[in-house]
Amino acid sequence: MSKHQIQTVLQHIGQANFDESTGAAPVAMPAMRSSTVRFKSLAHLERAMQDLQQGGRSVVYGRGGMDTHRALEDLCCELEGGVKSLLVPSGMAAISLGILSFVQQGDHVLVADSAYAPVRMLDSWLLQRMGIEISYCEPTVAAFTEALRPNTKVLYLESPGSLLMQMLDLPALTAFAREHGLISVADNTWGSGLQYQPLQLGADVSVIAATKYISGHSDFLMGVVVTNREDLVPALSQCHYALGYSVSADDVWLALRGARTMPIRMRESADSALKVCETLATWPEVERIYFPAWHQDPGHAVWQRDANGSNGILSFSLNTDPARAARFVDQLKLFGIGFSWGGFESLVQLVDTSTLKHHSYWQNQDTPLIRLHIGLEDVNDLIADLQQAWQQSI
Numbered sequence: 001m002s003k004h005q006i007q008t009v010l011q012h013i014g015q016a017n018f019d020e021s022t023g024a025a026p027v028a029m030p031a032m033r034s035s036t037v038r039f040k041s042l043a044h045l046e047r048a049m050q051d052l053q054q055g056g057r058s059v060v061y062g063r064g065g066m067d068t069h070r071a072l073e074d075l076c077c078e079l080e081g082g083v084k085s086l087l088v089p090s091g092m093a094a095i096s097l098g099i100l101s102f103v104q105q106g107d108h109v110l111v112a113d114s115a116y117a118p119v120r121m122l123d124s125w126l127l128q129r130m131g132i133e134i135s136y137c138e139p140t141v142a143a144f145t146e147a148l149r150p151n152t153k154v155l156y157l158e159s160p161g162s163l164l165m166q167m168l169d170l171p172a173l174t175a176f177a178r179e180h181g182l183i184s185v186a187d188n189t190w191g192s193g194l195q196y197q198p199l200q201l202g203a204d205v206s207v208i209a210a211t212k213y214i215s216g217h218s219d220f221l222m223g224v225v226v227t228n229r230e231d232l233v234p235a236l237s238q239c240h241y242a243l244g245y246s247v248s249a250d251d252v253w254l255a256l257r258g259a260r261t262m263p264i265r266m267r268e269s270a271d272s273a274l275k276v277c278e279t280l281a282t283w284p285e286v287e288r289i290y291f292p293a294w295h296q297d298p299g300h301a302v303w304q305r306d307a308n309g310s311n312g313i314l315s316f317s318l319n320t321d322p323a324r325a326a327r328f329v330d331q332l333k334l335f336g337i338g339f340s341w342g343g344f345e346s347l348v349q350l351v352d353t354s355t356l357k358h359h360s361y362w363q364n365q366d367t368p369l370i371r372l373h374i375g376l377e378d379v380n381d382l383i384a385d386l387q388q389a390w391q392q393s394i
Helices: 006-012 042-053 067-080 091-100 118-130 141-147 170-179 230-242 249-280 300-306 322-331 379-392
Strands: 084-088 108-112 133-137 152-158 183-187 205-209 223-227 286-290 313-318 347-351 369-373
Touching: 006 067, 006 249, 067 084, 067 205, 067 223, 067 249, 084 091, 084 230, 091 118, 091 152, 091 183, 091 205, 091 223, 091 230, 108 118, 118 133, 133 141, 141 170, 152 170, 170 183, 223 230, 249 286, 249 313, 249 369, 249 379, 313 322, 322 347, 322 369, 322 379
Parallel strands: 108 133, 108 152, 152 183, 183 205
Antiparallel strands: 084 223, 205 223, 286 313, 313 369, 347 369
């Protein structure tokens, strides 16, 4: 790990090497594309194969990527404090790799009930067919202890939790996992290694949807899996290869570009999101704001203890009927209606609250829930847009 602060590291890591003859190098690592790798001799090929089989970084075929991929892998290890990172085509692919690498038929997995909803689809459409069972629990040590079985192998967490931004006591939960010999896997898309570092809080594996804040420009899909345990590298690497995951060099180049500005973008979005919270708190119809950096959020103290900062994603529940909530969303001019977040643009989602019925953190069963991603627009313009849309929705 570097002695410099992460914002400095992100500007320097993964740059192209100097040409030995000219002494020159481009600032940005070029996108090195190749489907085929050739070797000078059979001995070189054999060494590369042996290194790869041991979880090393040698490349014997283009699917594993070239120098551009290695640069992004190095960057993600720096972000997360890991020893190995693997690139996959999406955040959901990262979740799948993080779980599938460590389970087999007859095993059991514990999952926080606040996790990203598609995890349940992975369960019902794939894991169940493989003879792997999942138990969804309130993300507390007590609940996981009650659900623990002799065949439990993995503890899967997401902090903050999906849609409601529920902060988990990750140090306590990962200590529980270690006590019972479980591999702990944490979705860290929210913090993306910059604002939150699950591996430093005790997790064994961290998964990130690089589609979000690492990208920052909403122009590619990618996931990353990072571990700080050398003994887990072979299983992750072999599963990664067996599943056939591949990421294009051009997308990797875009991820490198996006990561350089991530500290500035996340800080700006976080500052603006707090100002939006201050405005929403004055609306009589707003019942609750879900944003860990907001002082009234139940997870605020845990956020202060464990996180390095925040970002631009927040939710709020409204004491109104669903029809008015829908009119409010439709009246917004600067917020695009969409499911993603983490880009430069502001987004809004009218959450289907039926997807929250499994979340023990969700108390307002009949209350409309709005999720906002606060982008890089001027926050005063965004607040004015929210206010006009609410007035127009009457």
